[in-house]
Amino acid sequence: MTRFPGVTHAATAVFVSILLTACGGESSDPTTDSPTGLQITGAGATFPEPLYQEWIRRYNAEQSDARFSYEGVGSGEGVKRFIAEAVDFGASDSxxxxxxxxxxxRGAVLIPATAGMVVLAYNLPGVEGELRLPRDVYVDIFLGKIWKWDDPRIVAANPDLELPSKLIQTVVRRDGSGTTFVFTNHLGTISPAWLNEGPGTGTLLDWPGGAMTGTGNEGVAHKIKISHGSIGYIEYFFAKRLGLPIATLQNQAGNFVKPDAESGQRTLETAAAERMPENLRLFVPDPDAPDAYPIVSLSWLLLYGAYPEPEKAAALKAAVTWALNTGQPIAEDLGYIPLPANIVSAATRALKAIQ
Incomplete structure (x- = not known):
């Protein structure tokens, strides 16, 4: 298994295309009309949007029975549109x-489609080297209790870095976000103070400390990139493709770990083997393995239990089956965690129930 390859020209082209799509607020181009006239639309999480857009591009090129498109609007809005039956499928990280x-x-079937890591990206010009953040430190940064980069607790964890006496500016999501849920579910799990004194867990929160806000993962990533002294939570893909430094985080075992696809996959495989629920809502807010990156999450496609048009149900099942199998190596190439075999098997079984 390869580990997060470097940015190729092809990947860069895909990323530029994705950013143009996201910034323009438009869904992916179906490329050409389906000969059958079958158009299938989806909307939801921005966390997996780069991957879904690439899957759609490739799948649309391989078959002509249906044309798929997807709009990254955030998990909260995606769930709303799915409940309102304004889309054929939704997507949510929560x-x-x-x-x-x-x-x-019509009933809902939740299908794990991919997985990823929420990272803390930052902007500290002149600070070279690995920035380590202990668990209690990054909690207190987002609680507004640590507000300068040369705070003694940050310095103690990073004795080899020249940290500036500069205000810390947190960057968070302003829209309903599964990425926010994943991050705050982790914070609430590792810190009673986050639940008792902070904003708690959810997809849209009232953040302390005058945080800057951005829409979507791409909005937060760009805000970090242009704001010296900032730190924010985003999906790994966006940080890497924009060249943002990423903090090394302390896990439950006390080890400092960088994002790693292999570690994330093992974490999910173990969790699924131990406690995969029937509805496939598997959350791993604080993995305990010594080599586990601490913020790992599945991301789900939201499908209806029944579709009035049998051809639409068949097309969706075929496309999702392709994503669960052919699509997983593509996920790894883009910096996502490929699903382990036991989760793919559980998702495939759930998919068969759709009518």
């Missing part, structure tokens, strides 16, 4: 709650 599922007249 899955759906029981209450949300109960609102879907």
């Amino acid at each position: 899955a759906m709650t029981d209450e949300q599922i109960a609102q879907v007249a």
Whole structure:
């Protein structure tokens, strides 16, 4: 298994295309009309959007039975559109709650499609080398309790770095976001203070400390890139493709770990073997393996239990089956965690129930 390859010309072209799509607020181009006239639309999480756009580009080129498109609008909006039946499929990094599922007249089937890592990217000009952030330190940064980069607790963890006496500016999501849920679910799991004194866990929060905000992962990434002294939570893909430095985080075992696809895959495989729920809502907010990167999450496609048009159900099942198999190596090439075999098997079984 390869580890996060360097940026190729092809990957750069894909990334530029994705950024243009995201910034323009438009969904992916179906390329050509389907001869059958079957158009399938989806909307939701920005966390997996670069991967979904690339999957759609490749899948549309391989078959002509249907044309797929996807709009990255955030997990919260994606769930709303899915419940309102304004799309053929949704996508969310926070899955759906029981209450949300109960609102879907046609039933909802949650399919894990990919997985990824939420990273803390930062902008500190002149600071070279690995920035290490202990668990209690990055919690307190986002609680607004640590507000300067040369705070003694940050300095103690990074004795070899020349940290500036500069204000820390956190950057967070302003839209309903599965990435926010993944990050705050982790913070709430490792820190009682986050739940008791902070904003808690959710997809849209009232952040302390006058945080800057951005829309979508790409919005937060760009805000970090142009703001000296900033730090924010984003999906790994966006940080790497924009060349943003990424903090090394301390895990439950006390080790400092960089994002790593192999470690993330092993973490998910073990968790699925131990406790995969029937509805496939598997969360791993604080993995305990010694080599585990601490913020790993699945990302789900939201499909209806029944579709009025049988051809639409068949087309979706075929496309998702392709994504679960052929699409996983593509996921790794873009910096996502390819799903382990036991999760692919569980997702494939769930897919068969769709009518």
